[in-house]
Amino acid sequence: MITTAAELSRVRYQPDKHYRLMNDIDMTGYSWAPIGNSPAGAFTGTFEGNGHTISNLTLTSTGSEYNGFFGYIDGAGIYNLNIVNASYTLNETHARGASVGGICAFARNNATIENCVFNGTITATSQVVSAGGIAGD
Secondary structure (H helix, E strand, O other): OEOOHHHHHHHHHOOOOEEEEOOOEEOOOOEOOOEOOOOOOOEOOEEEOOOOEEEOOEEEEOOOOEEOOEEEEEOOEEEOOEEEEEEEEEOOOOOOOOEEEOOEEEEEOOOEEEOOEEEEEEEEOOOOOEEEOOEOO
16 A cells, blocks of 8 residues: 555566555655656556556656566556656657657556556657657557
């Protein structure tokens, strides 16, 4: 169960677990790094947002291939999550370009993103191969 910004940030260290957001979380003052930012470290668990909101999320990437609240998900489930007033900025130098998505940058193997909302800005200052409000690719 996740109730604080610090707990939310620790999801990245156990990407195969199941999580439930128990209240709204304001991320003001936190610099976000995507959960599951590579195929080897993909998020494979479930994240139940319970209809709660993560607000004021800031992500500034300089060289990562997968950029979003979740970077790379593989067979995972993301449900009932709202991300609002978010700001993602990409200054990419990755050789193959990058993917960016408000909820998830890259999803594979029947990953599910259901009943999720993203409201914010995504700014890319260089090569982005795929981009989307919910999922990049």
